[in-house]
Amino acid sequence: MAILVTGGAGYIGSHTVAELLSRGKEVVVIDNLQSGHREALLGGKLYEGDLRDKELLAKLFAENDIEAVIHFAANSLVGESMKDPVKYYDNNVYGTLCLLEAMDKANVRKIVFSSTAATYGEPEKVPIEESDATNPTNVYGETKLTMERMMSWFDKVLGIKYVALRYFNAAGAHESGKIGEDHRPESHLIPLILQTALGQRESISVFGDDYDTPDGTCIRDYIHVSDLADAHMRAVDYLVSGGDSNVFNLGNGQGFSVTEVIAKVREVTGREFTVVTSPRRSGDPAILIASSDKARTVLGWNPSRDKLDDIIRSAWEWHLHHPNGYDDK
Numbered sequence: 001m002a003i004l005v006t007g008g009a010g011y012i013g014s015h016t017v018a019e020l021l022s023r024g025k026e027v028v029v030i031d032n033l034q035s036g037h038r039e040a041l042l043g044g045k046l047y048e049g050d051l052r053d054k055e056l057l058a059k060l061f062a063e064n065d066i067e068a069v070i071h072f073a074a075n076s077l078v079g080e081s082m083k084d085p086v087k088y089y090d091n092n093v094y095g096t097l098c099l100l101e102a103m104d105k106a107n108v109r110k111i112v113f114s115s116t117a118a119t120y121g122e123p124e125k126v127p128i129e130e131s132d133a134t135n136p137t138n139v140y141g142e143t144k145l146t147m148e149r150m151m152s153w154f155d156k157v158l159g160i161k162y163v164a165l166r167y168f169n170a171a172g173a174h175e176s177g178k179i180g181e182d183h184r185p186e187s188h189l190i191p192l193i194l195q196t197a198l199g200q201r202e203s204i205s206v207f208g209d210d211y212d213t214p215d216g217t218c219i220r221d222y223i224h225v226s227d228l229a230d231a232h233m234r235a236v237d238y239l240v241s242g243g244d245s246n247v248f249n250l251g252n253g254q255g256f257s258v259t260e261v262i263a264k265v266r267e268v269t270g271r272e273f274t275v276v277t278s279p280r281r282s283g284d285p286a287i288l289i290a291s292s293d294k295a296r297t298v299l300g301w302n303p304s305r306d307k308l309d310d311i312i313r314s315a316w317e318w319h320l321h322h323p324n325g326y327d328d329k
C-alpha cells in the first residue's frame with residue numbers, strides 16, 4: 001500500500017518523501033508545482049495537479065491503494081495571507097475539504113497534516129503546550145486552525161483519524177545535499193542570511209531590535225526539516241497502529257534570537273556581511289518556543305539535529321552547491 005503525500009514537491013514535503021523512500025515505502029505525490037519543484041522529488045509517482053481538481057483526486061485514489069495521507073499542500077506565507085485571504089481560504093480550507101471528501105469516498109481514514117505555531121497567535125506563555133489557547137493573528141494561521149477543526153468533525157462524523165503537527169520554524173536541508181529550501185520569493189530568516197553570506201543580497205535586515213527579549217530581537221524555535229520528516233513517519237505509524245486523533249507541537253524547546261542566528265551563520269560560513277536594523281514586521285510575536293514533550297512521549301520523537309549549528313551547516317551546504325536553488329541541476 002502507498003502513502004499519498006500532497007504538496008510532496010515542496011520544502012517539508014520533499015524531505016518527507018525522501019524519508020518515506022529511504023524506508024522502502026511506496027509513495028504517491030500530488031502537487032500543482034505552484035511553489036514546489038519537480039526536481040525536489042527524489043522518487044514516487046507524481047500526479048501534477050491541484051487538490052481542488054476533484055476528477056484528478058478521484059482518479060488518483062482509484063489508481064492507487066492508499067493507506068494514509070500526509071497533507072502538506074497549502075499556501076504558507078503570513079504576509080501574503082493578509083493581502084489575499086481568498087487565496088488562503090480557497091487553497092488551504094477548500095483544498096482540504098476536497099481531499100477529505102475524496103478520502104471518505106475511497107475509504108481512506110488516516111491523515112497526518114501540517115499545522116503551525118501560527119495557530120497560537122501571541123502566546124500566553126512559553127514554552128507553548130498544545131492545550132494552550134489558539135488565537136491566530138493572521139489569515140494563514142486561521143486557515144490552518146480551521147483545517148484542524150474540520151478534521152475533528154470529519155473524525156466524529158466519518159471516522160477519519162488525523163494527526164495535526166504544529167511546526168515551529170522549519171530550517172536546514174537534507175544530508176544528501178540533493179534537496180533543500182527554495183522559496184520564491186524567499187521570506188524566511190535562515191535562507192535570507194545565507195543568501196547574504198553568498199553575496200546574493202546586499203544586507204540582511206533585522207526586523208526590530210526593541211522586543212522584550214535579552215538582546216531585543218525575536219526568539220524562535222528552529223527545527224531541522226529532517227526531524228520534521230521523521231515526526232511524520234511516526235505520526236503515520238501511530239495512526240496505523242490504532243492511535244486516536246491528536247495534535248502535536250514540533251520544535252526543539254530551545255529558542256534563538258535573530259542576532260544569535262546571524263552570529264551562528266557568520267561562524268559556520270566564515271563569511272562577513274552587512275546587517276541592518278529595520279522596523280518590526282507586523283504580526284511577529286517576540287518569542288515562540290514549543291513544548292514538544294507530548295510528541296516525545298506519545299510518538300517517541302527525539303529530534304537528533306537539535307543544534308542550530310547542524311541546521312545552519314546543512315542549509316549552508318545546500319546554498320553553496322545550489323546558489324540558484326533548483327535551477328542549478
Ligand SMILES: O=c1ccn([C@@H]2O[C@H](COP(=O)(O)OP(=O)(O)O[C@H]3O[C@H](CO)[C@H](O)[C@H](O)[C@H]3O)[C@@H](O)[C@H]2O)c(=O)[nH]1
Pocket residue numbers: 076077078116117118168169170187188189190192204205206207208218219220258281284
Ligand atoms: O529578513 C528577515 C526575515 C525574518 N526576520 C525575523 O526572523 C524571525 C523568523 O522569521 P521567519 O520569517 O523565518 O519565520 P516566522 O517565525 O515568521 O514564520 C514561521 O512561523 C510562521 C508562523 O508563526 C509560519 O508558519 C511560517 O511559515 C514559518 O516560517 C522573525 O522574528 C522575523 O521577524 C528578520 O529579522 N529578518
